[in-house]
Amino acid sequence: MRYPLLTGAAPRVAAPATVLAAAAILFAGVPSGLPSADAVPHAHTQGCANGFDCDMASRIDSANSYLDSRPGVTGYVLRDRQTGAVYSSQHAEEMVWTASTIKLAIAEDLLNRARIGAIALGPDDRQLIEQMMSTSNDQATDLLWNKYSGMDGLAFNNAFRANGMTSLTPQPPGSRPNWGFQKATPADLDRLMSNVLDRMHPDDRGYLLDLMRRVDSNQHWGVWGAGAAMRPGLKNGWSEEQGGWVVNSVGFAGPGERYTLAIMTSMNGEGGYQEGSETDSTVAEKLLAGR
Template identity: 30%
Template sequence: MRAVPVPEGADVAVAVLDAESGESASYGDGRFDTASIVKVDILATLLLRAQDEGRRLTATEEAYATAMIEHSDNDAASKLWRAIGRAEGLDAANERFGLTRTEGGEGTLWGLTRTTAVDQLTLLRQVFGPGSELDGVSRRYLSGLMGRVVRGQRWGVSAAGDGSGWALKNGWLPREATGLWVVNSIGRVTVGGRGCLVAALSKGNPTWAAGIALVEGAAVAAVSLFGVEDAAG
């Protein structure tokens, strides 16, 4: 993978899957706070619970899900966090999804869920399939919301694509104790008709903008492993 400039004191991890070949690669095995990328996991958990109960989401649940994913609404996320049983519910679903190093945040602190880039790639495989615990209707619903995030949040892994098809969720969190930023991005990008799943996580960034630049650089470098390095220019 091509070198990515990392700000002093910052850390980054990235994982990528080429959907065409099934090949995957990763860099960095540290654990990171999720910030708002956990909202994908929250909704995946809710959808799995609904499947188990033999039902689809209610109109209220769908309203919260739309606000949570498309607008990154935190109040909606808190409501659905409670609906899934908080960390206990998330962790139980993640065991079924195959996430082995992700742990739900304590109490109401869903944004402090801890995860790895490889686990987030595993989650993306559940969202985009095949071989998912989620059925086709659930996968299309969740990935569809990720393809409609508001314009101001279309940064991150999308930098590694050609703009012809993407679906993503970003997360960012300034840490009060240090003033440093957690900035993460996960999703699917398309390059010349070829799909890639990408998860880029970072922490210790001096600014929000520096974090965005870091995860975008990591995503571009990761996708370049599959011979599509001119994806983002």
């Protein structure tokens, strides 16, 4: 859904900070067989160097040329998990409303906490997670947030930072976090996606990747532009905020989830959902289709 909802329901579960920290870092020793997001240098396209072949370098140049003609401002991070190459575009470190992309971070944290026994996810909780991921259901997200954000409301946000979203900031800064009112950067979403792929327990990772591949048709854009042959999975986010629409997409594509892509587009009053989703989809297509 497009509009984040505020809810006044009080959280019902508090988890000690030490337990939440353990949930965030426990799976650092569960490799996926590909390079971690940590300590991978930014790559450049000149001379087809630093891990990118000449085809991908050309694709990056094409995507950037396309963005020069598009309304709004788009930042993205492309990662090749096989070679370790990373490309961060000009606006990759700029803060943008997360919209519903943060639901991927919520799902990861809940599964991590359940894995170490910090919480027990019942069938109803699992159903809410699936609704949150498949149709981007806001009401399901509200229920999970209120139940598992802790007495101080910081349980999720503490885990988000530990799981790679180091720039994530509740809005307004210093306020009690709510999932629908936060800002992050494309680089944050890139680190989050890498954390899911590289550090989650294999069973939980497989469950979450399956949900990301089976999203409802309302999310068949953004990273979905990589094309069916690349077996993409994603979590998209779209909302109209102060300053205009934001239209974001984070996900993976390719054999063994070789490529990850995080795109955040701020329309800045120059367009809306349609223009933003078209931009995100075309960037993904130019970068990944046919790879």
